[in-house]
Amino acid sequence: MNAPSEQDLIGFVLHEARLIDEQRFDEWLDLFTDDGRYWMPLEYGQTDPVLHNSLFYDDKLLLRIRVERLKGAKTYSQKPKSRCHHVLQTPVVDAMDPDGNRYLTWTPFHYLETRQDEQTLFAGWSRHHLLQVDGTLKMKLKRVDLVNCDSAFGNIQLFM
Numbered sequence: 389m390n391a392p393s394e395q396d397l398i399g400f401v402l403h404e405a406r407l408i409d410e411q412r413f414d415e416w417l418d419l420f421t422d423d424g425r426y427w428m429p430l431e432y433g434q435t436d437p438v439l440h441n442s443l444f445y446d447d448k449l450l451l452r453i454r455v456e457r458l459k460g461a462k463t464y465s466q467k468p469k470s471r472c473h474h475v476l477q478t479p480v481v482d483a484m485d486p487d488g489n490r491y492l493t494w495t496p497f498h499y500l501e502t503r504q505d506e507q508t509l510f511a512g513w514s515r516h517h518l519l520q521v522d523g524t525l526k527m528k529l530k531r532v533d534l535v536n537c538d539s540a541f542g543n544i545q546l547f548m
Contacts, residue, residue: 391486405474470545
Protein backbone atom coordinates (compact mmCIF):
# COMPACT_ATOMS: atom_id res chain seq x y z
CA MET A 389 0.00 0.00 0.00
CA ASN A 390 1.43 3.37 -1.03
CA ALA A 391 1.46 6.24 1.45
CA PRO A 392 -0.66 9.24 0.44
CA SER A 393 1.15 12.29 -0.89
CA GLU A 394 0.70 15.82 0.47
CA GLN A 395 -1.52 16.51 -2.55
CA ASP A 396 -3.68 13.46 -1.69
CA LEU A 397 -4.19 14.84 1.83
CA ILE A 398 -5.03 18.33 0.58
CA GLY A 399 -7.39 16.84 -2.01
CA PHE A 400 -9.15 14.86 0.71
CA VAL A 401 -9.86 18.03 2.73
CA LEU A 402 -11.16 19.89 -0.32
CA HIS A 403 -13.34 16.95 -1.35
CA GLU A 404 -14.76 16.62 2.17
CA ALA A 405 -15.86 20.29 2.20
CA ARG A 406 -17.43 19.93 -1.24
CA LEU A 407 -19.48 16.92 -0.11
CA ILE A 408 -20.89 19.01 2.75
CA ASP A 409 -21.59 22.02 0.51
CA GLU A 410 -23.38 19.77 -1.99
CA GLN A 411 -25.30 18.04 0.84
CA ARG A 412 -23.93 14.64 -0.14
CA PHE A 413 -24.03 13.62 3.51
CA ASP A 414 -24.06 9.84 3.05
CA GLU A 415 -20.84 10.08 1.05
CA TRP A 416 -19.47 12.44 3.71
CA LEU A 417 -20.23 9.90 6.44
CA ASP A 418 -18.34 7.26 4.48
CA LEU A 419 -15.19 9.38 4.89
CA PHE A 420 -15.13 8.58 8.63
CA THR A 421 -13.61 5.47 10.18
CA ASP A 422 -16.12 3.31 12.06
CA ASP A 423 -14.90 4.85 15.32
CA GLY A 424 -14.47 8.33 13.86
CA ARG A 425 -15.51 11.52 15.65
CA TYR A 426 -16.62 15.02 14.71
CA TRP A 427 -15.57 17.48 17.42
CA MET A 428 -16.26 21.18 17.84
CA PRO A 429 -14.80 22.45 21.16
CA LEU A 430 -16.66 24.98 23.27
CA GLU A 431 -13.51 26.62 24.66
CA TYR A 432 -10.49 28.06 22.90
CA GLY A 433 -7.57 25.64 23.20
CA GLN A 434 -9.75 22.89 24.69
CA THR A 435 -7.87 19.61 24.96
CA ASP A 436 -10.49 17.23 26.35
CA PRO A 437 -13.84 16.54 24.68
CA VAL A 438 -15.05 14.14 27.37
CA LEU A 439 -14.50 16.02 30.65
CA HIS A 440 -15.49 19.40 29.18
CA ASN A 441 -18.56 20.50 27.24
CA SER A 442 -18.29 20.80 23.49
CA LEU A 443 -20.53 22.25 20.81
CA PHE A 444 -20.32 18.84 19.10
CA TYR A 445 -18.60 15.61 19.99
CA ASP A 446 -20.37 13.10 17.80
CA ASP A 447 -19.49 9.54 16.96
CA LYS A 448 -20.48 8.03 13.62
CA LEU A 449 -23.83 6.79 14.93
CA LEU A 450 -24.88 10.25 16.11
CA LEU A 451 -23.64 11.77 12.85
CA ARG A 452 -25.79 9.27 10.95
CA ILE A 453 -28.83 10.24 13.05
CA ARG A 454 -28.18 13.92 12.26
CA VAL A 455 -27.89 13.12 8.55
CA GLU A 456 -31.15 11.15 8.60
CA ARG A 457 -32.85 14.10 10.33
CA LEU A 458 -31.58 16.45 7.63
CA LYS A 459 -32.97 14.14 4.93
CA GLY A 460 -36.30 13.57 6.70
CA ALA A 461 -39.53 14.57 4.95
CA LYS A 462 -41.03 15.71 8.27
CA THR A 463 -38.09 17.78 9.47
CA TYR A 464 -39.96 21.06 9.42
CA SER A 465 -36.96 23.04 10.65
CA GLN A 466 -35.44 22.16 7.28
CA LYS A 467 -38.26 23.46 5.10
CA PRO A 468 -36.68 25.04 3.14
CA LYS A 469 -33.39 23.26 3.64
CA SER A 470 -30.34 24.97 5.09
CA ARG A 471 -27.47 25.45 2.69
CA CYS A 472 -23.80 26.14 3.30
CA HIS A 473 -20.62 27.24 1.60
CA HIS A 474 -17.00 26.67 2.65
CA VAL A 475 -14.19 29.04 1.72
CA LEU A 476 -10.97 27.24 2.58
CA GLN A 477 -7.40 28.43 2.62
CA THR A 478 -4.99 25.86 1.28
CA PRO A 479 -4.78 23.00 3.79
CA VAL A 480 -1.42 22.59 5.50
CA VAL A 481 -0.07 19.10 6.10
CA ASP A 482 1.18 19.08 9.70
CA ALA A 483 2.11 15.39 9.97
CA MET A 484 2.82 12.52 7.61
CA ASP A 485 3.67 9.27 9.37
CA PRO A 486 3.15 6.35 6.99
CA ASP A 487 4.69 3.86 9.46
CA GLY A 488 2.24 4.91 12.17
CA ASN A 489 -0.61 5.38 9.64
CA ARG A 490 -1.13 8.93 10.92
CA TYR A 491 -1.73 12.05 8.85
CA LEU A 492 -2.76 15.48 10.11
CA THR A 493 -3.92 18.56 8.24
CA TRP A 494 -4.82 22.09 9.39
CA THR A 495 -7.12 24.32 7.36
CA PRO A 496 -8.27 27.89 8.08
CA PHE A 497 -11.80 28.51 6.79
CA HIS A 498 -14.81 30.77 6.52
CA TYR A 499 -18.14 28.97 6.51
CA LEU A 500 -21.52 30.40 5.64
CA GLU A 501 -24.75 28.72 6.63
CA THR A 502 -28.03 30.06 5.30
CA ARG A 503 -31.72 29.30 5.55
CA GLN A 504 -34.46 31.57 4.22
CA ASP A 505 -33.42 35.19 4.92
CA GLU A 506 -30.86 34.39 7.59
CA GLN A 507 -27.13 33.95 6.98
CA THR A 508 -24.56 33.10 9.62
CA LEU A 509 -20.84 33.38 9.01
CA PHE A 510 -18.34 31.33 11.01
CA ALA A 511 -14.54 31.42 10.88
CA GLY A 512 -12.08 28.97 12.29
CA TRP A 513 -9.66 26.13 11.69
CA SER A 514 -10.32 22.49 10.95
CA ARG A 515 -7.94 19.68 11.77
CA HIS A 516 -8.30 16.38 9.98
CA HIS A 517 -6.76 13.36 11.69
CA LEU A 518 -6.54 10.87 8.85
CA LEU A 519 -5.44 7.30 8.35
CA GLN A 520 -5.47 4.79 5.55
CA VAL A 521 -7.99 1.97 5.66
CA ASP A 522 -7.61 -0.56 2.85
CA GLY A 523 -5.72 2.02 0.79
CA THR A 524 -8.34 4.75 1.27
CA LEU A 525 -7.99 7.87 3.41
CA LYS A 526 -10.51 8.08 6.27
CA MET A 527 -11.15 10.58 9.06
CA LYS A 528 -10.47 9.31 12.57
CA LEU A 529 -11.25 12.79 13.89
CA LYS A 530 -12.39 16.05 12.39
CA ARG A 531 -11.88 18.87 14.87
CA VAL A 532 -13.44 22.25 14.09
CA ASP A 533 -12.19 25.16 16.21
CA LEU A 534 -14.27 28.32 15.81
CA VAL A 535 -12.58 31.66 16.38
CA ASN A 536 -15.49 32.67 18.63
CA CYS A 537 -16.22 29.21 20.05
CA ASP A 538 -17.25 30.62 23.42
CA SER A 539 -19.96 32.88 21.95
CA ALA A 540 -23.70 32.28 22.15
CA PHE A 541 -24.89 30.48 19.01
CA GLY A 542 -28.25 29.77 17.47
CA ASN A 543 -28.79 26.41 15.86
CA ILE A 544 -25.92 25.14 13.73
CA GLN A 545 -27.82 22.96 11.27
CA LEU A 546 -25.12 21.47 9.05
CA PHE A 547 -21.49 20.39 9.37
CA MET A 548 -18.45 22.62 9.02
